[in-house]
Each structure stands twice: as C-alpha cells, then as structure tokens.
Amino acid sequence: MNIDMQQWVVAGFALAVGLSFALAAWMISRLAAAVPAQDRTWYDTPPLGYRLFWWPVQWLAHYLSPWLPIARATILLTRLRIAGIDYALSPAQYLAGRLLWGLILGSVGLWLAATFELPPVWPVLLGFLMGFAYPAIWLRDRIEVRRRQALKSLPFMLDLITLCVESGLNLTGAIQQAVDKGPAGALKDEFARLLRDVRAGKPRSDGLRELASRMDMPAVSSFVATLIQAEATGMSLGPILRAQADQRRIERFARAEKLAMEAPVKLLFPLIFFIFPCVFAILLFPIVMKFMASGF
Numbered sequence: 694m695n696i697d698m699q700q701w702v703v704a705g706f707a708l709a710v711g712l713s714f715a716l717a718a719w720m721i722s723r724l725a726a727a728v729p730a731q732d733r734t735w736y737d738t739p740p741l742g743y744r745l746f747w748w749p750v751q752w753l754a755h756y757l758s759p760w761l762p763i764a765r766a767t768i769l770l771t772r773l774r775i776a777g778i779d780y781a782l783s784p785a786q787y788l789a790g791r792l793l794w795g796l797i798l799g800s801v802g803l804w805l806a807a808t809f810e811l812p813p814v815w816p817v818l819l820g821f822l823m824g825f826a827y828p829a830i831w832l833r834d835r836i837e838v839r840r841r842q843a844l845k846s847l848p849f850m851l852d853l854i855t856l857c858v859e860s861g862l863n864l865t866g867a868i869q870q871a872v873d874k875g876p877a878g879a880l881k882d883e884f885a886r887l888l889r890d891v892r893a894g895k896p897r898s899d900g901l902r903e904l905a906s907r908m909d910m911p912a913v914s915s916f917v918a919t920l921i922q923a924e925a926t927g928m929s930l931g932p933i934l935r936a937q938a939d940q941r942r943i944e945r946f947a948r949a950e951k952l953a954m955e956a957p958v959k960l961l962f963p964l965i966f967f968i969f970p971c972v973f974a975i976l977l978f979p980i981v982m983k984f985m986a987s988g989f
Contacts, residue, residue, distance in 0.1 A: 728755045737781040742828065743790050746797075753789035761785055774907050776835045777879060791828045798824030839879035840910060846880045847912060848945055851938035859931045864920070865891060883908060898924065912941055 731751060743750055761784060769784035782790075802820030806813040850871050857867035865888070872885050883904055890900040898921050905917040916937050923933050 728752050735780075737778065739781045739786075740778065740831075742794070742831070743782065743786070746790075746793055749793055750786055750789045753793060754783065754785040757789050757792075758783075758785040761788065772832060772836065775839070775909050776832055777839060777882060777907075778835075779907075787828065787832075791825050793824075794828060795821040795823075795825035840908075842878040843880040843883075843908060843910060844912065844945065844948070846876050846878050847916075848938055848942040850875050850880055850884070851916070851934060851941060855931060855934040855938055858934055864924075864930060865897065879908075912944065916941075 728751065738744070739747060766784040769787055770779060773779040773782055773784065773787060799817045799821035802816035802818075803813055805811070806816040853871040853875055854864075854867045857870045858864065862870065868884050869888060872881055872888065875881050875884075886907075887900045887904050890903065891897050901917045901921055905914045908914075919933055919937060920930070922928075923930055
C-alpha cells in the first residue's frame with residue numbers, strides 16, 4: 694500500500710511539473726503572439742549586438758515601451774539621433790538591448806560561480822552591470838567617433854560644395870555632388886539623409902535645421918545658420934561657403950595644435966610611473982651588483 698501511495702505521489706508531482714511547464718510555455722507563446730511584427734522596409738540595419746538577439750529585443754521593447762517615461766525616451770532618442778542610428782533602433786529597443794545583455798552576462802556570471810563554487814551574488818551582479826553598461830559605452834564612443842569624423846571631413850566637403858556652387862549648380866545639386874565625391878563618413882551620411890528629406894518634400898531650411906540638430910556640433914550649426922540666413926536674404930552663396938570652409942580649416946588646425954600641446958602633459962604619468970623606474974633599474978643594477986661584490 695505504501696509503494697502504491699508513493700507511486701501516486703510521484704505521478705502527481707510529475708503531472709504537476711508537466712502542467713506547470715505547459716502553462717509557462719502557453720503564456721510565453723501568448724505573450725510572443727501579442728507582439729506585432731515590425732515592418733523594417735524603411736529602417737536601417739540594427740547594430741550587430743542587437744541583430745544577434747533581435748527577436749528577444751523586439752519582444753522586450755514591446756512590453757517595456759509603455760513603462761518608458763516620455764522625458765527619458767526623448768533623451769535616448771536624441772542620443773540615438775546624434776549617433777546616427779535613430780532609424781535603426783527606437784529608445785525602447787535600445788533600452789531592451791541593454792537589459793537583455795545584462796541578463797545574458799548575469800547568466801554567464803551565475804554559470805561561472807557554479808563552476809568554480811563561488812558565491813553567486815557578486816558574479817551575477819557584476820555580469821549584469823557589465824552587460825547593462827556596455828551598450829551605453831558603445832553609444833558614447835560611437836558619438837565621439839562620428840564627431841571626430843565630421844570635424845575632419847567638414848572643410849573638404851565645404852570645399853566641394855563651394856566649387857560646385859561657384860560652377861553654377863544650386864545648393865541641392867552641390868550637396869549631391871559632395872555626397873557622390875566626398876569621403877565616406879558621418880558627414881556624408883548626414884548630407885545624404887538631408888537630400889532624402891528634401892526629395893521627400895521637406896523644405897530645405899527645415900532639413901538643414903534637422904541636420905544641425907542631429908549632428909549637435911557648433912561648426913555644423915554655424916554652417917547651417919549661415920546658409921539659411923544667406924538664402925533668406927538672397928546673398929551669394931559662393932563667398933559665404935568659401936569663408937565657412939576657411940574658418941573650419943583654421944579650427945581644424947587649431948584643434949591639432951591643441952592636441953599636440955597636450956601630448957607632453959599626457960605622457961608624464963606613464964613616464965614617471967612606468968618608463969623612469971625601468972630606466973633607473975637598468976642603470977642602477979650594475980652599480981648595486983658591484984657594491985654587493987665589493988662587500989658593501
């Protein structure tokens with residue numbers, strides 16, 4: 694009788710576990726079915742870290758979006774726009790990717806803790822923080838790289854636009870030639886986006902203002918303000934563009950001189966703490982050995 698009772702208990706427990714898994718699978722399938730498919734025909738390709746787990750990112754973003762404050766979403770959208778990926782990721786998708794990478798690295802930390810028999814709290818917490826922080830660090834670095842690329846290529850692009858305008862093309866045609874012939878980079882992509890907006894029917898002044906807002910750089914804002922003012926007053930664009938190109942080139946050389954002047958100061962720390970001790974060790978080692986050999 695006891696054996697039969699034990700068998701019934703085991704069977705009931707197995708049935709309960711199976712029903713629990715079935716219920717969990719049914720709930721997950723219902724939640725997944727509630728996520729609408731996103732038509733990405735007119736969107737850019739997401740970054741690689743998001744493409745690897747795109748479906749979980751999209752699923753998590755769908756349920757995270759109603760809880761995302763408007764102010765926070767606006768700040769994230771501004772940073773995504775400056776980074777040039779606002780057509781690839783929404784603020785909710787970006788934040789969902791951070792949470793997902795945090796959970797993935799937290800799971801890796803739990804696995805390492807179980808493998809090496811360590812307390813699981815700190816590895817899991819450290820893994821989650823690393824996964825959650827890395828996309829933000831990547832986004833900040835991308836913004837800095839785009840700004841450096843734009844500042845580097847801006848004088849050359851302005852020279853191309855100036856030559857085309859002085860040759861008889863209008864401003865839109867000159868920008869098109871600069872996009873076709875100019876160096877690849879963030880500025881070329883932004884000018885190409887400006888042309889797409891203008892061809893879609895947006896006024897050129899509004900497109901230029903959005904360009905300045907996306908780039909968020911004083912040099913680009915000054916260039917855009919000068920163009921809009923020149924078009925509004927009917928001034929000739931050639932001399933104005935030439936003056937803008939010369940000014941941007943002077944600013945570029947000034948930044949290079951500033952970085953060159955900062956280099957010796959930045960070298961002090963590695964010189965004092967890494968290079969000088971090695972040099973002193975190499976120079977003093979024979980002297981110390983001679984003193985030790987002579988009995989001192």
